[in-house]
Each structure stands twice: as structure tokens, then as C-alpha cells.
Amino acid sequence: MIHIIHNPATPEQITEMLQAFGNFIKLAVDIQRSILAGGGDLHADCEKLLLDDGGEQKNIWGADWIPAATQVRFEALINIRPHQNNPSMTILDSSIRDEVEKIVRRLLEKP
Numbered sequence: 001m002i003h004i005i006h007n008p009a010t011p012e013q014i015t016e017m018l019q020a021f022g023n024f025i026k027l028a029v030d031i032q033r034s035i036l037a038g039g040g041d042l043h044a045d046c047e048k049l050l051l052d053d054g055g056e057q058k059n060i061w062g063a064d065w066i067p068a069a070t071q072v073r074f075e076a077l078i079n080i081r082p083h084q085n086n087p088s089m090t091i092l093d094s095s096i097r098d099e100v101e102k103i104v105r106r107l108l109e110k111p
Contacts, residue, residue, distance in 0.1 A: 001016040001017065001019060001039050001040070002017070002037055002038065002039040002040040002045060002046055002049055003016065003017055003037065003038060003039055004035060004036075004037045004049055004050065004053055005035060005036050005037070005038060005107045005108070006035050007107070008106070008107055008108075009038075009107055009108050014067065014108065016039060017038045017039035018039075018067070019039070020039060020040055020041050023066065023067075023068060024064045024065060024066045024067075024073075025038045025039060025064065025065045025067070025108070026038065026039070026040060026041070026042065026043050026045075026046060026062070026064055026076070027043070027046055027062065027063045027064060027065055027104065028043055028044075028046035028047040028049070028050050028060050028061070028062055028063075028076075028078065029060065029061050029062075029063055029100045029103050029104060030050050030055045030059050030060050031059050031060075031061060031096065031099045031100060031103065032055070032056065032059035033054075033055060033059070034103050034106075035050070035103070035107070036050075036103060036104065036107055036108075037049045037050050037053075038065065038108070043062035043063075043076040043077060043078045044077070044078055046062075047060050047062070047078050058084060060078070061074075061076075061078070061079055061091055061096060061100050062074075062075070062076020062077070062078040062079050063075075063076065063091075063100050063101075063104060064076075065104055065108050067108070070105075070109055072100065072101045072104050072105070074090055074091040074097050074100065075089045075090050076089060077089060079091050
């Protein structure tokens with residue numbers, strides 16, 4: 001199940017987002033609006049929900065959240081953007097990575 005998360009996620013939302021893979025959650029993070037969509041099989045599915053919700057593709061980046069390790073991974077096919085100077089699946093710009101991590105931790109990490 002994919003959720004758009006505007007405020008810190010509830011334990012129920014985390015459990016539902018973990019259903020696809022069990023130990024990690026695929027995410028699309030809107031760094032302009034400081035929200036994310038998580039869950040489902042593909043980062044692109046999360047990205048589509050954020051686009052349908054009014055987000056702009058240039059502001060949406062793919063990542064994974066691994067709750068047990070409290071770790072963010074910054075690799076996703078949706079991150080391949082030569083026109084935004086990111087020709088890799090990994091987010092190369094450290095300021096974008098930092099913003100993605102800050103949003104993910106604020107919304108998904110237990111206090």
C-alpha cells in the first residue's frame with residue numbers, strides 16, 4: 001500500500017508501506033513540499049502519486065527507507081536525470097541527498 005505522508009507516519013502506515021518488501025520501503029520524496037510517498041513495488045508508482053498530488057517531477061527524488069537500520073538509501077531509476085546533472089541512479093548532489101534524508105527521517109523515523 002502506498003501512502004502520501006505529510007506528517008510523521010503512524011505505526012500502521014509504516015506497517016502497510018512495508019508490505020511490498022518486508023524490510024524496506026520504496027519512496028519518492030518531494031523536496032519542495034517536504035512530503036513523501038512510500039510503499040508499493042516501484043519508486044515510479046510513488047512518484048506518480050506525488051505528481052498527481054501537484055508535485056513537480058524536478059523536485060521528486062527516489063530513495064529507500066530501512067527502518068531496522070534507520071538508514072536511507074539514495075538509489076532509484078527515477079533519479080536518472082541527465083538534464084538535472086544526475087546521470088546516475090544514485091542522487092549525486094549532496095544537498096539534495098541531505099534534504100531527502102532530512103524529510104525521510106522527520107516523517108518515518110521513530111522519535
